[in-house]
Amino acid sequence: MERGKNMESLPTDLxxxxxxxxxxxxxxxxxxxxxxxxxxxxSSDFKKLxxxxxxxxxxxxxxxxxxxxxEWFFFSSRQPQNRRYEKSLLLDYHTKVTGDVxxxxxxxxSGLIYFPFVRIIxxxxxLICNPITGMYEGYEVMKYSRSHGFLGFDPIDEQFKVLDxxxxxxxxxxxxxxxxxxxxxxxxxxxxxxxxICINGxxxxxxxxxxxxxxxxxxxxxxxxxxxxxxAACFNDHLKHLSGLSLVxxxxxxxxxxxNFADAGGRRTVELCMSxxxxxxxxxxxxxxYTLPQNEVLESCEFKVAGVAATGDFVLCMKxxxxxxxxxxxxPEKNTLQSVEIHGFGAELEAVEDRGEVYAFxxxxxxxSVSDALQLKSSIxxxxxxxxxxxxxxxxxxxxxxx
Numbered sequence: 212m213e214r215g216k217n218m219e220s221l222p223t224d225l226x227x228x229x230x231x232x233x234x235x236x237x238x239x240x241x242x243x244x245x246x247x248x249x250x251x252x253x254s255s256d257f258k259k260l261x262x263x264x265x266x267x268x269x270x271x272x273x274x275x276x277x278x279x280x281x282e283w284f285f286f287s288s289r290q291p292q293n294r295r296y297e298k299s300l301l302l303d304y305h306t307k308v309t310g311d312v313x314x315x316x317x318x319x320x321s322g323l324i325y326f327p328f329v330r331i332i333x334x335x336x337x338l339i340c341n342p343i344t345g346m347y348e349g350y351e352v353m354k355y356s357r358s359h360g361f362l363g364f365d366p367i368d369e370q371f372k373v374l375d376x377x378x379x380x381x382x383x384x385x386x387x388x389x390x391x392x393x394x395x396x397x398x399x400x401x402x403x404x405x406x407x408i409c410i411n412g413x414x415x416x417x418x419x420x421x422x423x424x425x426x427x428x429x430x431x432x433x434x435x436x437x438x439x440x441x442x443a444a445c446f447n448d449h450l451k452h453l454s455g456l457s458l459v460x461x462x463x464x465x466x467x468x469x470x471n472f473a474d475a476g477g478r479r480t481v482e483l484c485m486s487x488x489x490x491x492x493x494x495x496x497x498x499x500x501y502t503l504p505q506n507e508v509l510e511s512c513e514f515k516v517a518g519v520a521a522t523g524d525f526v527l528c529m530k531x532x533x534x535x536x537x538x539x540x541x542x543p544e545k546n547t548l549q550s551v552e553i554h555g556f557g558a559e560l561e562a563v564e565d566r567g568e569v570y571a572f573x574x575x576x577x578x579x580s581v582s583d584a585l586q587l588k589s590s591i592x593x594x595x596x597x598x599x600x601x602x603x604x605x606x607x608x609x610x611x612x613x614x
Contacts, residue, residue, distance in 0.1 A: 227257055231264040235577045236305070236344040258579045265577045268292070269521070272342060272575035273302070274317065274324070275532055275560060275567035283308040283317070284560065284567065285324075285342035287575060288538075288553060294522060296540060302555030306345035318362040319572050320409040325362035325373060337373065339382060343577060350380060361407040363414035363433040369580060372433050374414060376402070379436060394438050400427055406570075408458040408465070409433070415458060415465050417443060424450055428465075430491065441494050443467075445486065457516040461487050462523065468516045479510045483525060483541065501525075501541070504548045508537055517571035528571045534561040538571070 230238060230252065238261070242249045251257060268289070275284040286302040308329070318325040322341070329338045329349070337360070340347035350373075360375035371382035378389040400418040403426075407416030414431040426443035446467060449455050459466040464487050471482040481503040486496045503509070513530040517538075520526055525541040536556065540549045560567050 223251075227251070227260060230257070231261045234303075234343060235261075235341070235579060238579065239344055239346075255580075262576070262578050262580070269574040269576050271517070271526070271538065272319075272572040273528075274342065274570040274572070275556065276570065277560070277565065277567040280565075281309060282567075283326075286555065287343070288555075290520065290573065290575075291524075291540060291549075291551070292522075294524070294540075294542065296549040296551055299552040299554060302553060304555065304557075305343050306340070308340065316404065316406055317570070318360065318407060320362040320371065320414075321364035321366070322576060322578055323362065323364075323371065325360065327359035327375075337380075339371070348382075350382075359402075361402075361409075361414055361416055363409045363412075363431065365412045365433040367412065367434060370433070372436075374431055392436060392438070396438075396440055398422075400429075402429075403453050405453055405456050405458065408460060410460045410465060411463060417446075417456065417458070417467075419450070426450070428488070439491065441488065441491065445496060457518075459485070459516065459519045461485065461519050464488055466519065468525075470516070478505060480505065481509060483516075499543070501543050501546070503541055504546065506539070506548055506550060508550060509539055509548070512537075514539070515569075515571075518573035520573045526571065526573050528569055531566045531568055532556045532560045533563075533566060536561070 230241065238252055242252045269292075270287040271290045273286040273288070275286070276282070277284075284307050285305045287305065288300045288302050289297075291297070308326070318327075322343075324340050324342050326338045326340070329336050336349040338347055338349045339362070360373045363372050363374060364370070365372070373380040373382065375389070377392050377394045379392055380389050398420050400420045402416055402418045405417050407414055409415075412433050414433055416429050418427050418429050419425070420427055424447075426446045426449075428441040428443040430439040430441060431437075446456060446469075449469060455469045457468045459468055466485045466487045468483065468485045471484060473480050473482060483501045483503060484498065485501075486498045489495045489497045509527070514527050515530050517526040517528045520540075523542070523544065525543065527539040527541065529536055529538075534556075536553045537550045538553055540551070541547070542549075559565055
């Protein structure tokens with residue numbers, strides 16, 4: 212009883228300040244305490260304060276796909292600020308997604324994840340989830356879908372939309388059907404397997420044209436729903452090796468990154484090449500090339516480009532979970548490379564036979580306004596699927612105690 216009195220005697224501003232330092236999943240739990248706290252923690256003032264605090268401490272979000280088990284796991288760690296690097300960091304485990312989600316790569320925008328197809332019982336369902344809280348919402352499958360869609364976000368109207376070729380689904384508007392948009396493009400194209408990226412309300416992804424095969428960059432304004440097509444033939448050397456390209460946010464502009472390797476005195480050196488779309492109207496690309504400082508771990512492992520942080524650092528991560536596992540931060544201004552060891556994937560994911568492929572997203576920020584607007588309802592841990600062996604309906608266990 213005394214503890215309750217002490218809580219009530221604390222200034223409201225101080226209590227709210229404490230709440231802003233908690234992950235959003237705990238804020239969601241405290242909203243269920245009473246009508247007063249539900250109202251307070253849903254107020255626009257608190258959401259703005261929470262976003263300000265979250266933006267000041269962005270995180271590195273990890274999605275781990277175990278293709279053979281039809282599973283995704285989501286973790287996050289602190290992301291270095293002001294280029295103050297720690298030697299090692301511990302992961303926070305958040306959620307697990309099951310249900311044959313491994314057929315198509317997921318899409319990320321403004322803190323949320325979009326899975327084009329999640330098999331729930333015997334039904335394929337496009338699904339948007341908050342990887343931190345585990346809340347999700349399923350949507351109708353678009354018939355005859357071939358590209359499987361990208362998630363985009365308009366920061367002005369705080370509106371999410373899914374783009375699948377020429378079809379659009381507006382999320383959170385009560386809209387249940389896909390709309391078709393007329394596109395003016397001379398020829399035919401199809402998206403490639405490279406993940407798209409949404410930058411300041413504009414969704415970008417690479418596509419390949421038919422006859423002759425060539426890269427084209429598709430630019431989609433999420434708010435106006437206008438399309439632009441930008442020549443990207445400068446990347447045609449990668450038509451046979453699509454996994455070598457990554458789309459990144461380079462200080463508000465689109466960058467396309469690839470890595471080259473060379474032998475120097477018996478050691479493998481890593482060359483990072485980034486082409487930045489400087490001008491959309493003139494379709495001008497500017498290329499930057501960096502030779503990374505030597506690092507024994509980086510030179511000997513498979514890795515991928517996670518993105519470019521707001522600090523300007525390139526973030527590289529090891530491709531598969533293992534022990535030890537490292538993330539690398541390259542500062543192009545000072546030509547320095549820092550490695551940070553990551554702990555916490557758990558023995559099962561770190562085992563060679565059960566390892567998962569890692570997808571990392573830089574500058575992850577939690578925005579309560581976005582999640583509330585979508586009215587995500589169910590916990591993703593409650594998804595029921597069919598057992599592959601006996602075909603009975605099962606509910607997968609949450610792995611929080613396993614990792």
